Each structure stands twice: as structure tokens, then as C-alpha cells.
Amino acid sequence: MQYHVFIFIKINEHWENDMKSITANIGEKIEVKDNNGDVMGYFYFNPADPDIIRRCNVVQDKLNELTNSISDKGDINELEKVNLEIRKQMQFLLGESAGDTFFRYNSPLAITDEGILYAVYIFDIIYEFIRTEVNARSKKVKEAMEKYTRKYSDD
Helix, strand or coil, X not given: CCCCCCCCCCCCCCHHHXXXXXXXXXXXXXXXXXXXXXXXXXXXXXXXCXXXXXXXXXXXXXXXXXXXXXXXXXXXXXXXXHHHHHHHHHHHHHCCCHHHHHCCCXXXXXXXXXXXXXXXXXXXXXXXXXXXXXXXXXXXXXXXXHHHHHHHHCC
């Protein structure tokens, strides 16, 4: 059997001024604020992305590895390598500008008032945010599935 496919394209008279585009839903735009309420930046987050949990686990393992690798000597070159790698991990987790957003005013290796690394403090906040959002999304999906399957099980 032979099929013929016809594609009709409307050509605009001024086609060189029109740009075709694709719109992709990349998730929610999350605003990041400092403790004074000032906006530090943004990142995009999709709680339906099944890869986010895997990335969280990878980053958590890498962060533990990096923080344990810092020697007591505090070699400046070693610290800079760890600093850059932590920023890369943040970008891996949340996207291209996340490292700059979260570490704009403090180095990942700064020590908080609680005595922990700023990177650990930030990642703990992000992990909790992701966990909460993913759980809320999972609950909605479960409720929708139960509602859908309920009408078939009541027969």
C-alpha cells in the first residue's frame, strides 16, 4: 500500500521577519530570596521530573565526598577546586544559573552561624523543598488515579 503525505505550508510574505518557535513547559519559575527579602535570582523546577530525585542523590553523595576531602591545611587551590565543583553540582541539580543564584553573596565554603558549610545549609533547604513538592505532586497523581479507577471498581 502506498501513502501520499501532503504538507501545506503557509508562507508569509515577510517570512524573514517571522521566527518560528517552540514553547516548552520547563516547570515553575522559583524565586530565590535572601533573609532580607531581596530577590537573588530564579531557577526552574518541575516536580513531575522523575530525574530530580536521582540528581538529588548524586549531588548529596558528591557534596559529602567534597566536604570530606577538604584537608585541615586549607590549601587555597584545593578550596577553590571544591568551591567550583560545588557550584557545578548546584547547576547539575537545578540548572545553569543556580550556582550563581545561591552562591552570589556567600561562597559554598562559608561557615554559617550554626557552624555548618553554607553549601550544606543551602542543599538541605533545596532537598526539603524538592521533597515537599514531589510528595505533593505524587499525592495529586495518586488521588487522580484512585478517582479514575474507582469508577471501574464500583461495577
